Amino acid sequence: MSTVNAHVERHSPLAHHFRDMAQQFDAAKLGIWIFLCTEILMFGGLFVAYIIMHGLYPAMFAEGARWCDWRMGAANTTVLIVSSFFMAAGVHYTQTNQRVKAIQSMILTILLGCVFLVIKYFEWRHKFELGLLPAHFFHYKGAHHANLPMFFSLYFCMTGLHGIHVVVGMCLIAWVTIRSIRGEFNSEYYTAVETVGLFWHLVDIIWIFLFPLLYLVG
Amino acid sequence: MAQNKVAAEAHGHGDGHAGHHIVPMSTYVKVLFALLALTALTVAVARPVSGFDAGIFNTLIAFLIAAVKASLVLGIFMGLKYDxxxxxxxxxxxxxxxxxxxxxxxxxxxxxxxxxxxx
The missing domain is CATH 1.20.5 (Single alpha-helices involved in coiled-coils or other helix-helix interfaces)
Structure with a gap:
């Protein structure tokens, strides 16, 4: 029985437990949105910590933000927004059976993800060299505010967790790009492209909030 | 290719059998430029950059602009508006x-x- 089903699944993207492609697509999107909710709540914990600490120590956050170069942050925001646009384009071109354009768009998305990480690397290296590190790793001597290490605890937790998501997102986009090159997607079946795209857009949204809160406050 | 695109877009607006709404590229381009403009705005009203100071509202303004940007991404790029x-x-x-x-x-x-x- 199971071998028969496995045989069917290899030849059709429709899994046997779904009525039709539309139901399968809706179920997948429902699933990914529930997953995105868990992501919102995970980052939400850090945002709640940020809001409370910022309310208690506004001067400390202003001092911390001075160590974050807004030019690099703005550059990274632009990079991620453009990458989100290309991911949306990748889904659009897959939906309209323009496979080559879809593959090009998704490769551009991955490359922009790389650019984001390179800029992030330079920002982090600068802070590592100065000793602007989380909690008791902090060893910069010229801090004015006694609680400045707390800013960098939040900074590294938030940008670090976000950075992990960028890396995971790039791997997922690479996976759907390879499947797209193999010709597995078309206007009738592109669920993986759509759901990976949703994940990438959420990573973009989180950065849209992180950028002003970390770089522009004070 | 172009025919394909037109047909698909017509299909999207007609709410076809699978319910897939295909957003035209021109909409994505508009959203892209709106997001870039809002990024420029959030930088322009930031005190460390321009000296603009709305006191206790600085963080609120930054947060509201981010919320508008997030709504655009959620509604159009992620398709919640059509879903x-x-x-x-x-x-x-x-x-x-x-x-x-x-x-x-x-x-x-x-x-x-x-x-x-x-x-």
Whole structure:
């Protein structure tokens, strides 16, 4: 029985437990949105910590933000927004059976993800060299505010967790790009492209909030 | 190729059998430019950059601009505007519980005596 089903699944993207492609697509999107909710709540914990600490120590956050170069942050925001646009384009071109354009768009998305990480690397290296590190790793001597290490605890937790998501997102986009090159997607079946795209857009949204809160406050 | 695209877009607006709404590229381009313009705006009204100062509202303004940008990404790029309303409901459920978490944490912290002077 199971071998028969496995045989069917290899030849059709429709899994046997779904009525039709539309139901399968809706179920997948429902699933990914529930997953995105868990992501919102995970980052939400850090945002709640940020809001409370910022309310208690506004001067400390202003001092911390001075160590974050807004030019690099703005550059990274632009990079991620453009990458989100290309991911949306990748889904659009897959939906309209323009496979080559879809593959090009998704490769551009991955490359922009790389650019984001390179800029992030330079920002982090600068802070590592100065000793602007989380909690008791902090060893910069010229801090004015006694609680400045707390800013960098939040900074590294938030940008670090976000950075992990960028890396995971790039791997997922690479996976759907390879499947797209193999010709597995078309206007009738592109669920993986759509759901990976949703994940990438959420990573973009989180950065849209992180950028002003970390770089522009004070 | 172009015919394909037109046909697909017509199909999208007609709410076809699978319910797939295909957003035209021109809409994505408009959203892209709106997002870039809002990024420029949020930089322009930031005190460390331009010296613009709205006092205690600085963070609120930055947050509101970010919320508008996030709505654009959610509505158009992620398609919540065109999706089944169930996905929108799930998203707002997540946001609701985030607000519950925030509210109770704020109540806890700010009802403690001398919270400003410790630590």
């Amino acid at each position: 089944k309303k169930l996905n929108l409901a799930i998203f707002f459920t997540g946001v609701f519980f985030l607000l519950v978490m925030l509210l109770f944490c704020l109540l806890d912290i700010y009802t403690r005596v001398h919270v400003q002077s410790t630590l």
